[in-house]
Amino acid sequence: MDAIAIIERGKLSLETGITPKPVKHSSMKSLYPKTYHLRHRRQGLIVFVTMSLMILGVSFPAFLFTPIGDAMRAFAEPLRQIGIVTPLMQGPIDSGVTAQLKSHPMVARAIPAVELEMVVQVPPLAWPISIYGVTENDLKELLTLFSVHVQEGRLPRPNANEVVLSEAMALNRELNVGDRIGQPVNEDDPNIRTEMEIVGILSPTNTGNDLWLGFASYEYLTSHELYVSHSIHMLTIPQGGQKAGMDAFLREEVNPDLIEAYTYD
Structure with a gap:
């Protein structure tokens, strides 16, 4: 006691x-x-x-x-496969930079793309996810690179106000094929200044990380008056086994006064 x-x-x-x-x-x-x-x-x-x-x-x-x-790690997952080069000035990337990208031995392809942004919810915040306007042939190459396929619907047609979204994006916003995003139907997406119809949903080909990307028609976005002010980016695809080398090239050798390079590091 x-x-x-x-x-x-x-x-x-x-x-x-x-x-x-x-x-x-x-x-x-x-x-x-x-x-x-x-x-x-x-x-x-x-x-x-x-x-x-x-x-x-x-x-x-x-x-x-x-x-x-x-x-944030999931959103950056596409940068495991590609680099993104963005002009610091409005419009296309400097022609000299474009030539430098396309001629570098570690760069297999440099794909021009117009970027839109769709907002998804990650409580307590909202995050913009990229929708890239690319040509039909470039889109097929990117789908192979990202190991995704059309689970439902189809791919956007050239010159049409259509988008295809990853399954993760569609589930986050409770969207289905046939729904529309952008203004004026959805004020949550101020960067999408016209109505865009969802014509397809993308799903991973193999079990793995979800893709947080969408795609639209390059021809539609570059010809529409509401998108002519959007910058044209370059999505760089590395030669086989050269992703780290390509990333170093983008960060260290391309003129930083003209572009900003986004890589996975």
């Missing part, structure tokens, strides 16, 4: 000459948290609140930012 329990049971009465009034309830486990709390309610409350705040301070950021970090 500890000193507190002994006093409560009147065991020190011979030494003090005072017989304390026995308590009705005493515990042989006076140092247990429950016993401490019952005897020291105010101090116990302070300790409880302090510990709760400490736990919350550690767990809440992890709870909040872990899904966001996972989403």
Whole structure:
């Protein structure tokens, strides 16, 4: 028994000459948290609140930012296969840069693309996901590169206001083939300034990471008056086994005053 329990049971009465009034309830486990709390309610409350705040301070950021970090890694997944070169000025990439990209031995293809953005929800934030306008032949090559196929519907036709979305994007926004995105039907997508019909859904060919990309017609976007101000990017495809080398070339050798290069690192 500890000193507190002994006093409560009147065991020190011979030494003090005072017989304390026995308590009705005493515990042989006076140092247990429950016993401490019952005897020291105010101090116990302070300790409880302090510990709760400490736990919350550690767990809440992890709870909040872990899904966001996972989403950002998923959104960057296409950069495992390609590099993206964006002009710093409006319009197409400088012709000298374009020639440099197409002639480099580590670059297999440099595909011109117009970028739109569709917003998806990753609580508590909203994130823009790219929809690239590319030609029909370039789209087929990109689908092979990303290991995806048309699960439902078809691919966009040239010169048509049509898009194909990855399954992940469609599920996030609860969209189906035949639905429309863009203005004025959906104000959540201010970057898409015309109605675009969803004509297909893409699904991974093999089990693996979801693709977060969509595709539209290059011819439609480059000829429509509402999109003529959009920059024309280059999607660079590496030669076999040369992705790291191509990324280094884009970051270190292409004029940074003219373009910005996005690579996976």
